[in-house]
Amino acid sequence: MADPMRIRAQAAGDKATVRVLMAHEMEGGQRKDASGSIVPAWYIQEVTATHNGKPVLTAEWGPAVSKNPFLQFVVKGAKAGDKIGVNWKDNRGDTRSDEATVS
Amino acid sequence: MRIANKLVVAAVLASSGMVVWAQKNAAVQAIEEYRAMLQDGNPADLFEAKGEGLWKQKRGPKNATLEQCDLGKGPGVVKGVFVELPRFFADTGRVQDLESRLLTCMDTLQGLDAAAIAKTSFGKGEQVNMTALATWIAAESKGMKFALPQAHVKEKTFYEVGKRLFFQRAGPHDFSCASCHGEDDKRIRLQDLPNLTNNPGDGVGVAAWPAYRVSNGQMWGMQQRLNDCYRQQRFPYPGFGSDATIALGVYLGVNSQGSASVAPAIKR
Amino acid sequence: MQTRRNALKHTAVVAGLLASTGLFPQFAFAFNKSAFDAKSVADALKALGASGALTESKDVSVTAPDIAENGSVVPVGVATTLAGVKTLLIMVEKNPATLTALFNVTESVEPAFQARVKMGQSSDVYAIAIMNDGKVLFAKKEVKVTLGGCGG
Amino acid sequence: MIHHQKVIFLALAVGLAGCASVPDSASLDKFTADIVKASFRDEGIVKASVLDADETNRLCSEADVAGKPLDDATAKRVEALNLKTVKAPPNGKYLGDWKEGEKIAQNGRGLTYTDSAKTVNGGNCYNCHKIDQKEISFGTIGPSLHNYGKLRGVADPSSAEAKPVVEYTWGKIWNSKAYNACSNMPRAGHMGILNAAQIADVMALLLDPKSPVNQ
Numbered sequence: 142m143a144d145p146m147r148i149r150a151q152a153a154g155d156k157a158t159v160r161v162l163m164a165h166e167m168e169g170g171q172r173k174d175a176s177g178s179i180v181p182a183w184y185i186q187e188v189t190a191t192h193n194g195k196p197v198l199t200a201e202w203g204p205a206v207s208k209n210p211f212l213q214f215v216v217k218g219a220k221a222g223d224k225i226g227v228n229w230k231d232n233r234g235d236t237r238s239d240e241a242t243v244s
Numbered sequence: 245m246r247i248a249n250k251l252v253v254a255a256v257l258a259s260s261g262m263v264v265w266a267q268k269n270a271a272v273q274a275i276e277e278y279r280a281m282l283q284d285g286n287p288a289d290l291f292e293a294k295g296e297g298l299w300k301q302k303r304g305p306k307n308a309t310l311e312q313c314d315l316g317k318g319p320g321v322v323k324g325v326f327v328e329l330p331r332f333f334a335d336t337g338r339v340q341d342l343e344s345r346l347l348t349c350m351d352t353l354q355g356l357d358a359a360a361i362a363k364t365s366f367g368k369g370e371q372v373n374m375t376a377l378a379t380w381i382a383a384e385s386k387g388m389k390f391a392l393p394q395a396h397v398k399e400k401t402f403y404e405v406g407k408r409l410f411f412q413r414a415g416p417h418d419f420s421c422a423s424c425h426g427e428d429d430k431r432i433r434l435q436d437l438p439n440l441t442n443n444p445g446d447g448v449g450v451a452a453w454p455a456y457r458v459s460n461g462q463m464w465g466m467q468q469r470l471n472d473c474y475r476q477q478r479f480p481y482p483g484f485g486s487d488a489t490i491a492l493g494v495y496l497g498v499n500s501q502g503s504a505s506v507a508p509a510i511k512r
Numbered sequence: 513m514q515t516r517r518n519a520l521k522h523t524a525v526v527a528g529l530l531a532s533t534g535l536f537p538q539f540a541f542a543f544n545k546s547a548f549d550a551k552s553v554a555d556a557l558k559a560l561g562a563s564g565a566l567t568e569s570k571d572v573s574v575t576a577p578d579i580a581e582n583g584s585v586v587p588v589g590v591a592t593t594l595a596g597v598k599t600l601l602i603m604v605e606k607n608p609a610t611l612t613a614l615f616n617v618t619e620s621v622e623p624a625f626q627a628r629v630k631m632g633q634s635s636d637v638y639a640i641a642i643m644n645d646g647k648v649l650f651a652k653k654e655v656k657v658t659l660g661g662c663g664g
Numbered sequence: 665m666i667h668h669q670k671v672i673f674l675a676l677a678v679g680l681a682g683c684a685s686v687p688d689s690a691s692l693d694k695f696t697a698d699i700v701k702a703s704f705r706d707e708g709i710v711k712a713s714v715l716d717a718d719e720t721n722r723l724c725s726e727a728d729v730a731g732k733p734l735d736d737a738t739a740k741r742v743e744a745l746n747l748k749t750v751k752a753p754p755n756g757k758y759l760g761d762w763k764e765g766e767k768i769a770q771n772g773r774g775l776t777y778t779d780s781a782k783t784v785n786g787g788n789c790y791n792c793h794k795i796d797q798k799e800i801s802f803g804t805i806g807p808s809l810h811n812y813g814k815l816r817g818v819a820d821p822s823s824a825e826a827k828p829v830v831e832y833t834w835g836k837i838w839n840s841k842a843y844n845a846c847s848n849m850p851r852a853g854h855m856g857i858l859n860a861a862q863i864a865d866v867m868a869l870l871l872d873p874k875s876p877v878n879q
Binding site for chain 3: 270271274275277278279281282285434458459460461512
Binding site: 156167169171186187190192195196197198199200201202203204205206207208210211212213214215216217218232 | 584617624630
C-alpha cells in the first residue's frame with residue numbers, strides 16, 4: 142500500500158492554501174534498468190480534491206510530473222476546521238486518499 | 245599609437261571581464277532562486293511521517309516498538325538526541341551514530357537482524373525504514389545546535405581518527421574528503437562545497453543531513469551521504485555503520501559544534 | 513495510429529468503467545491518454561478538443577526558475593487573473609510528451625496551481641488557459657536545465 | 665578519610681572508563697589503519713586495496729593532518745619521483761581532437777564502485793576548472809583554464825617556442841604531482857584514468873588555437 146500523503150491546509154482570509162506531498166515513484170517509462178530493459182511507466186494519472194466532501198478540483202497528470210509530487214492550490218471559502226481531502230489514482234489502478242483539517 | 249592600442253585592449257578586456265562576472269552571478273543567483281522555490285514542500289516530510297509511525301509500531305520477532313530505544317539521552321527520549329550523535333554508549337562499548345544506534349535498538353528491542361540490515365543496500369527492505377526513522381529523529385532536533393559529547397576517551401579518539409580519515413588520500417584519483425571540502429568558497433560544477441575542516445555554519449554540512457535529494461528523488465541519511473562521497477572519491481564500499489563512517493561523523497559533528505541543524509533538508 | 517474519433521470513443525469507455533466501479537462516482541473523469549501522448553503543444557491541444565487559436569496573454573502567467581539545477585524537479589506555477597477559465601495546463605515543449613499536467617478549474621478553487629515537473633533538457637515551459645468561451649491563452653518561459661554535481 | 669576514598673574511587677572510575685587519555689599520534693595512525701581495514705570492502709570494480717597509499721599519498725595525507733605543507737626537500741623528492749613516471753605520447757603526437765577533449769572534460773564517470781569495467785573514464789575536468797566559457801556549470805577547485813593556450817602565447821602548438829608549454833601541460837595532466845607534490849589534481853596518465861589518446865584530446869582542448877577555449 143502506498144505511503145500516506147502529507148497535506149497542509151492553512152486558512153488566510155476567506156480562503157485556504159493547500160500544499161500536498163504524495164509518495165509516488167512517478168516512473169517516466171523512459172529509463173532503463175541495470176539489465177538494459179525499459180522500466181515501465183508508473184505514475185499518478187488523476188488527482189481529486191474535496192472541501193468538506195465536495196469536489197473542488199480534478200487534475201490529470203502525465204509521467205513527467207516529478208517523483209514524490211508536490212501540488213499547491215487555493216480553496217475559496219475554506220476556513221479553519223474545514224476538511225480538505227485529496228485522492229490520487231495511478232496508471233496501475235492503485236489509489237490513496239488522505240484528509241487534513243484546515244488550520 | 246601603441247599606447248592607444250594598449251588602452252583599447254585593456255578596455256575591451258575589462259569590459260569582457262565584467263560581462264563574464266555578471267553572467268556568472270546571474271547563473272549563481274538563478275540557482276539560488278531555484279533552491280529557494282523548492283524549500284516549501286520538501287518531500288522529506290513524507291519520510292518524517294513514515295519514521296514517526298515506525299518508531300511507535302510493534303515490529304520484528306519480538307513484536308515491540310522502538311519507544312524504549314536509548315539514543316543517548318535515556319530510553320524513549322528523541323528530542324535533542326540527533327545533535328549529540330555520534331556519542332559513546334556504555335551498553336555496546338562503542339561510539340555510535342544515529343543509524344548504527346538504531347540498528348542496535350532494532351536488534352535488541354525488536355529482534356530484527358542488525359547484521360542483515362547493515363548488509364542490505366540503501367533504499368531496499370529495512371534500509372527504507374532505517375532512513376525514515378533517521379529522518380524523523382533528526383527532524384525532532386530541527387533548529388537545535390550541535391553539541392557532541394567529547395568527554396569519553398573513545399569519543400576523543402574517534403575525533404582524531406575521523407580527522408585522519410578526512411585527509412586520507414587514496415584510490416586512483418588520489419582524492420580525500422579534503423580534496424573538495426578543505427577550503428572555503430569552492431565549487432564542484434555549480435555545487436557549493438562547504439569547508440568541513442572548520443565549522444561550516446548553521447544548516448551546512450552535517451547540519452543538513454538527512455536530506456531529500458531532488459536529483460534522484462531519494463531520502464538520504466548521513467550513512468548514505470558518506471557512502472556516496474566515498475563512492476565518488478573512487479574508494480571501496482564503507483560498511484553501513486562501520487567505525488570509519490562513525491569516526492568521520494564525530495570529526496564533522498564536533499567541527500560543527502554550535503551550529504544549528506536544519507535536517508531534514510532538501511538538496512540537489 | 514489513433515484517430516481523434518477513436519480517442520473519444522476510448523475516453524468514453526474509460527469514463528464508463530470508472531463510473532461503474534462506484535468508488536468515487538462523483539470524481540469519475542477520464543484520463544485523456546492521447547493528449548498526454550502528444551508530441552507538441554498544438555497536438556496536445558487538438559487532442560483536448562481545444563480548437564481556439566493559441567494566443568499569448570499577459571493575463572496568464574507561468575512561474576519557473578531561469579535555471580533549474582536539476583531537471584528532475586523543476587517547480588512550475590500556472591495561473592490566470594481572468595474569470596471564466598475551464599482548464600489550466602502545464603506543457604514542456606521539448607519533453608518526450610508535451611502535456612505534463614492538466615487542472616480542471618471550478619468555482620471553488622483559484623485558477624492558480626503549483627507543481628513540479630521533470631525536464632529532459634532546456635525548453636520553453638507553457639502555462640495554457642482554456643477558457644469557457646473556447647479561447648486558448650498562453651504564457652511561456654524558457655527554463656535552462658544544467659548539469660550539476662560530479663556525475664558527468 | 666572518606667574524602668580520600670572518594671578521590672581514589674574517582675580516579676579508578678576514570679581509569680576503568682577507558683584508559684583516560686587519548687593515544688599518541690603514532691598509535692592513532694595505527695588505530696586509523698585498523699579501522700580502515702575493518703570498515704571498507706571490495707565492491708564492484710573497486711578493490712579495498714586501492715586504499716593502500718603510495719609514498720606520495722602517504723606523505724601528503726600526513727602533511728594535511730599535521731596542517732603544514734611538506735618541507736621543501738621532501739616536496740622536491742616527491743615531485744622528482746612523480747616526474748619519472750611521465751610517459752611521452754607513444755606516437756609523438758601531443759595534440760588530438762579538441763572536440764573529443766571537450767567530451768572527456770565534461771565526463772565525470774568511471775572507476776567508482778557503481779561503474780562497470782567497460783565504462784569509459786572521463787577526465788572530470790569541469791568539476792574543478794572553468795574551461796570553455798560556454799559551459800556555465802564549472803567548478804572552482806582548480807584555476808580557470810579558459811584561454812589556456814592563448815594566455816601562454818601558443819599560436820602553433822607544433823612550433824619550437826610552444827614546446828615547453830606543450831610538454832609541461834602533458835606532464836601536468838599525466839602526473840600532476842610532478843609539478844606540485846600534493847596537488848589536488850588526479851594523476852590521469854600515471855594512475856590509468858585516461859589513456860594517451862584521451863590526454864592528447866584534452867591537450868587539444870587547452871592548446872589548439874581553434875579550440876573554443878582559446879577564443
